[in-house]
Amino acid sequence: xxxxxxxxxxxxxxxxxxxxxVTVGVICMALAASLTTAWLESRSVRENLTNQGLKTAExxxxxxxxxxxxxxxxxxxxxxxxxxxxxxVIHVAIYSIDDETLLKEGGEPEWRPNxxxxxxxxxxxxxxxxxxxxxxxxxxPVYSRLQxxxxxxxxxxxxxxxxxxxxxxxxxxxxxxxxxxQTGIFVNNxxxxxxxxxxxxxxxxxxxxxxxxxxxxLSDLMKKTETGQGMxxxxxxxxxxxxxxxxxxxxxxxxxxxxxxxxxxQNDTLEARVSxxxxxxxxxxxxxxxxxxxxxEFLANMSHELRTPLNAIIGYTEMVxxxxxxxxxxxxxxxxxxxRNAANxxxxxxxxxLDLAKIEAGKMELxxxxxxxxxxxxxxxxxxxxxxxxxxxxxxxxxxxGGQAVMMDVSKLRxxxxxxxxxxxxxxKAGRVTIDAKRNDTGLFVSVNDTGVGMTPEQxxxxxxxxxxxxxxxxxxxxxxxxxxxITRSLCALxxxxxxxxxxxGVGSKFTVKIPLPVSKGQSSLSTQVALHESExxxxxxxxxxxx
Amino acid sequence: MAxxxxxxxxxRLLIFVSILSYAHGVSAAPRVAVLYPDMPEPYRGIFSAIIxxxxxxxxxxxxxxxxxxDQKTNNAMSQLVLKDVDVIIALGRRxxxxxxxxxxxxxxxVGALLLTPQDLKPHMSxxxxxxxxxxxxxxxxxxxxxxxxxxxxxxxxxxxxxxDFAKASARLAGVELLSYQSKNIxxxxxxxxxxxxxxxxxxxxxxxxxxxxxxxxxxxxxxxLKEAWNRNLVVFSxxxxxxxxxxxxxxxxxxxxxxxxxxxxxxxxSNAQVEPDRDRLRPLRDVxxxxxxRTADHLGLRLSSEQQREYTxxxxxx
Numbered sequence: 086x087x088x089x090x091x092x093x094x095x096x097x098x099x100x101x102x103x104x105x106x107v108t109v110g111v112i113c114m115a116l117a118a119s120l121t122t123a124w125l126e127s128r129s130v131r132e133n134l135t136n137q138g139l140k141t142a143e144x145x146x147x148x149x150x151x152x153x154x155x156x157x158x159x160x161x162x163x164x165x166x167x168x169x170x171x172x173x174v175i176h177v178a179i180y181s182i183d184d185e186t187l188l189k190e191g192g193e194p195e196w197r198p199n200x201x202x203x204x205x206x207x208x209x210x211x212x213x214x215x216x217x218x219x220x221x222x223x224x225x226p227v228y229s230r231l232q233x234x235x236x237x238x239x240x241x242x243x244x245x246x247x248x249x250x251x252x253x254x255x256x257x258x259x260x261x262x263x264x265x266x267q268t269g270i271f272v273n274n275x276x277x278x279x280x281x282x283x284x285x286x287x288x289x290x291x292x293x294x295x296x297x298x299x300x301x302x303l304s305d306l307m308k309k310t311e312t313g314q315g316m317x318x319x320x321x322x323x324x325x326x327x328x329x330x331x332x333x334x335x336x337x338x339x340x341x342x343x344x345x346x347x348x349x350x351q352n353d354t355l356e357a358r359v360s361x362x363x364x365x366x367x368x369x370x371x372x373x374x375x376x377x378x379x380x381x382e383f384l385a386n387m388s389h390e391l392r393t394p395l396n397a398i399i400g401y402t403e404m405v406x407x408x409x410x411x412x413x414x415x416x417x418x419x420x421x422x423x424x425r426n427a428a429n430x431x432x433x434x435x436x437x438x439l440d441l442a443k444i445e446a447g448k449m450e451l452x453x454x455x456x457x458x459x460x461x462x463x464x465x466x467x468x469x470x471x472x473x474x475x476x477x478x479x480x481x482x483x484x485x486x487g488g489q490a491v492m493m494d495v496s497k498l499r500x501x502x503x504x505x506x507x508x509x510x511x512x513x514k515a516g517r518v519t520i521d522a523k524r525n526d527t528g529l530f531v532s533v534n535d536t537g538v539g540m541t542p543e544q545x546x547x548x549x550x551x552x553x554x555x556x557x558x559x560x561x562x563x564x565x566x567x568x569x570x571x572i573t574r575s576l577c578a579l580x581x582x583x584x585x586x587x588x589x590x591g592v593g594s595k596f597t598v599k600i601p602l603p604v605s606k607g608q609s610s611l612s613t614q615v616a617l618h619e620s621e622x623x624x625x626x627x628x629x630x631x632x633x
Numbered sequence: 634m635a636x637x638x639x640x641x642x643x644x645r646l647l648i649f650v651s652i653l654s655y656a657h658g659v660s661a662a663p664r665v666a667v668l669y670p671d672m673p674e675p676y677r678g679i680f681s682a683i684i685x686x687x688x689x690x691x692x693x694x695x696x697x698x699x700x701x702x703d704q705k706t707n708n709a710m711s712q713l714v715l716k717d718v719d720v721i722i723a724l725g726r727r728x729x730x731x732x733x734x735x736x737x738x739x740x741x742x743v744g745a746l747l748l749t750p751q752d753l754k755p756h757m758s759x760x761x762x763x764x765x766x767x768x769x770x771x772x773x774x775x776x777x778x779x780x781x782x783x784x785x786x787x788x789x790x791x792x793x794x795x796x797d798f799a800k801a802s803a804r805l806a807g808v809e810l811l812s813y814q815s816k817n818i819x820x821x822x823x824x825x826x827x828x829x830x831x832x833x834x835x836x837x838x839x840x841x842x843x844x845x846x847x848x849x850x851x852x853x854x855x856x857x858l859k860e861a862w863n864r865n866l867v868v869f870s871x872x873x874x875x876x877x878x879x880x881x882x883x884x885x886x887x888x889x890x891x892x893x894x895x896x897x898x899x900x901x902x903s904n905a906q907v908e909p910d911r912d913r914l915r916p917l918r919d920v921x922x923x924x925x926x927r928t929a930d931h932l933g934l935r936l937s938s939e940q941q942r943e944y945t946x947x948x949x950x951x
Contacts, residue, residue: 150852154822229818229849240670240680240725241762242747246849249817 100297107289115278123271130266134173134258135213135221141171142211142225142256149179149188149227153252156181158188165190168256175220176257179227182250194257198224205253220257227252299323303331316342381446388439392432399428437568440500444575451579451606455490456498458529462522465502472510478518478535480510485523492603493529497576501584504569505533505596513537516593528582528601539590548586549574573598580604662693663719663903665896668711668728669745671699679888680724683745686892687722690900700727708734720903722895732757740902744895745886747843749791750914758902758913760894763792763843764871764884765916766799770806772882772922773838776934777867780838782809784828786821789814791844798916808838822853829857834865835932841870841880854878865932873923877948881932883923890919921945 093105148164151157161179165188168177176191184200196215198205211225229249239245299322306319317338319331402425409418443449462484473480502520509518516536523530540548549570570584577584582600667687669680688695698714700707707727712735715721723732724745732741733754743752743759753759773780783803787796796812803810813828815821825848828839839857841848848854848870858879861868868880876883898915923946929936941947 147851151822151856154819154852155826229852240672240676240727241745243726243729243752249819251819 098297099300100293103293103297104286104290107293108286111282111285111289112279115282116275119271119274119278123267123274126270126274127263127267130270131263134263137171137173138213138221138223138256138258139211139225141168141174141258142223142254144168145177145254145256146211146225146227149252149254150229152179152187153181153227154229156187161188173258173262174256175259176255178255179252180255181252187252191257194222194255195220196222196257198222198253198255200224200253206250214255219260221260223256223258225254225256226250227254296324296327299327299331303327303334307334310338310341377445381442384438384442385446388435388442391435392439395428395432395435399425399432402428434568437572440572441568441575444572444579449575449579451494451497451604453492453494453604453606456493456495457490458486458522458524459484461495461499462502462520465499465506466520468503469506469510472507473518476510476513477515478510478513479516481517481519483519483521483523487524491524491529493600494580494604497580498529498600501573501576501598502531502533504573505531505584505598508569508596509533509535509537509594512594524602526602528599530597530599532595532597534593534595536593539592539594540586540588541590544590545586545588549584662691663900664693664696664717665691665720665722665899665903666696666698666711666715666718667722667724668698668700668707668731669724670727671701676725680745682888683724683892683895686889686894687896687899688892689889690893690896698731700731702727704730704734707731711735720899722899724895729757740899742895742899742902744891747791748914750794753913758898758915760891760898760915760917762871762886763795763916764886764920765802765918766795767802767805768884768918768920769799769840769869770802770808772884773808773867773869774806775940776882776924776929776936777835777838777932779835780808780867781836782811782832783838783840784811784813784832785840785842786813786815786824786828786848787842788816788844790816792842794914795842795916818849818853821848822856825853825857829860829864829866832864832866835867838867838869841868841872841875843871850874850878862928862931867932868928873946876923876925876928876946879925879928881925881928881934882944884920885923886917887919887921891917894919923948925949 145168149161152161165177176194179188195217214224215222229251319334321328321331406421513535519534521532580600584598588594721741723729723743729743741757748761813824869882873883873885922944924944925948
């Protein structure tokens with residue numbers, strides 16, 4: 086089976102398999118038929134040759150009677166020559182009953198009969214006495230009268246005529262003609278068989294082509310479908326099976342074409358919808374970008390325009406306070422102080438808004454410098470100490486700067502910590518606020534923990550958005566603009582870091598800042614919202630996940 | 634046919650008269666049984682003709698016993714039938730063998746067989762198929778009177794007694810009989826070769842004996858006939874086939890007459906006429922003749938129409 090599999094792998098084409106199988110079969114059949122026929126015919130030829138030899142021997146025997154009777158080979162010369170003139174007879178001899186050679190024609194034979202053997206006396210007619218590779222040796226006894234002359238039962242004689250055995254004849258036939266005939270028969274048979282085998286194969290090729298060509302065409306057609314050609318249809322021709330295949334293929338292709346058409350239609354519809362939606366989105370985006378740009382520009386302009394008169398108010402108010410202090414008008418000073426504080430608050434708010442606008446506009450830059458973390462924390466704690474004491478809170482400060490300064494934008498870091506500490510102090514009453522700042526090789530970590538009001542998970546989800554506090558009542562109760570945490574997140578992001586919150590309502594909150602070190606100027610990850618660039622390029626939308 | 638029938642009737646009458654005149658105490662005709670081989674043609678016709686000849690000699694019906702090739706049956710059947718028989722005429726080999734095989738002490742006459750005296754038991758007599766030599770010589774002298782010598786090769790076992798007759802007959806006929814003994818065909822062949830070498834045209838004749846060892850039809854006969862033709866020698870025999878093939882003449886049995894002869898012999902034996910021992914076996918004298926006219930013509934023998942009419946068979950046949 087392995088040899089068959091190797092000779093005829095199942096993956097080769099049907100045409101080859103058929104051709105190979107039938108070719109081998111036809112050639113084997115032709116050879117077998119030739120060999121069988123040649124063998125049979127050779128046997129027949131041999132039989133004929135044997136019969137011819139036997140008859141020749143018998144004839145020669147009959148013609149040798151006189152020669153033996155008269156012991157005269159001259160009497161048998163003609164008979165010997167006549168026997169030798171038979172085809173394939175190459176040697177004849179006449180032996181007396183005493184095994185003496187009377188006549189020998191055709192040279193010395195390969196084999197000479199030993200007539201004194203018992204076997205010879207038992208024989209009545211001619212027989213094939215011996216066969217060599219080259220010759221057939223026939224021996225026939227010679228009787229004094231012909232056997233045909235002896236009547237079985239003559240009623241007129243008391244005893245049947247006696248036929249005496251007077252000698253033997255030996256006829257040798259060469260096998261050359263037999264071999265020649267056998268070779269000729271074999272060659273002819275093989276030739277004829279091969280001729281018909283070739284004819285058969287030629288016809289087979291036509292038949293195979295008739296079967297496989299439609300299959301091949303169908304296969305080619307199927308390949309075309311691989312390239313995505315539609316509307317491919319097979320010609321329904323060839324044998325019944327192939328026609329059925331072509332019919333099924335056509336039905337399948339028609340079904341596929343219909344499905345393709347439907348898909349194309351759906352695709353077209355979808356594309357049109359997507360295109361429409363895209364247009365709408367682009368328009369909406371453009372509008373949003375424009376609005377944002379306008380807002381930022383407005384805010385920047387407004388902040389600038391508002392700070393100028395506000396600085397004037399603050400400046401003049403402080404001058405008046407100083408003059409009132411000189412004049413000793415304490416009641417006026419108090420009012421003026423309120424005015425000045427209110428103005429300062431307003432200025433801070435405007436600064437916050439200005440910072441946010443800068444960040445959104447991508448105009449906020451980092452100024453890196455060595456910062457002593459302990460000093461910075463002390464400075465911020467001093468600023469916030471009043472607010473902490475105001476709500477009867479206890480402040481714990483833990484600082485671990487690793488014994489070395491850190492390269493950081495100090496104002497941004499200060500603002501971050503201040504915002505977080507201010508919020509903790511603001512939303513905690515008679516509680517504990519803990520600030521923990523540490524630095525290692527990978528980054529700076531600052532956490533502000535309080536035991537304040539805490540937040541719900543929903544509130545935690547939006548507290549980093551602009552102008553949002555935990556709820557609207559918070560603004561009323563605690564004040565503030567709702568920009569602090571948004572600015573904090575944006576500043577962290579600007580330095581490649583994050584700020585996260587972990588809070589439980591009624592228990593407290595913990596804000597954690599992680600800033601990977603070293604901070605680089607170019608690492609700003611950009612704005613928290615849509616950043617507006619001054620270039621003409623379309624605005625890039627970079628999202629910073631505050632939770633990251 | 635009418636003439637023949639008349640002769641037959643006359644012969645019967647003569648026999649009847651002679652029987653009556655010689656009858657001593659014989660009050661009735663002998664009861665005769667004929668043992669004959671039941672064989673297909675052409676033998677059936679031959680035996681039928683012989684039986685017809687026998688029947689012609691007797692007024693009472695014959696007891697015919699056909700013999701098959703089963704000798705035991707033949708013997709048993711014959712034994713039953715032969716109880717009331719006075720004489721047996723045994724025809725052919727089966728007839729002789731059967732007559733010899735049954736317990737029958739009465740006379741037996743044997744015919745239609747090539748016989749030697751040794752073949753006959755004391756109570757047997759017969760007519761052999763070998764033609765009497767004087768008939769040959771008579772025929773020879775009629776046809777070719779210039780022949781001086783007759784050569785004959787014979788098997789002494791079978792034909793010595795005939796040769797004895799022949800020698801006497803030859804002398805009477807005025808020819809020299811040169812006889813050569815041969816016991817086998819090879820000797821015969823050599824003898825014939827020598828005879829043919831020394832024979833002189835029209836002076837020498839060759840007599841072919843019917844015994845098998847002296848001549849065979851396939852090898853020696855053609856040689857003899859060919860040489861005889863070439864050397865203008867007369868060849869004669871007892872086989873009409875030889876005349877057909879080129880012998881000058883052949884003498885062969887007239888079956889009916891032979892039957893009659895057997896009947897007469899049977900009658901004599903049944904009358905207890907004791908024959909001299911020498912006469913127990915008689916050569917055949919009732920013969921017909923065949924001639925080859927072409928050979929005769931080749932030998933320069935001119936036969937008149939009347940002479941030709943004496944021959945029952947004339948070759949070549951028209």
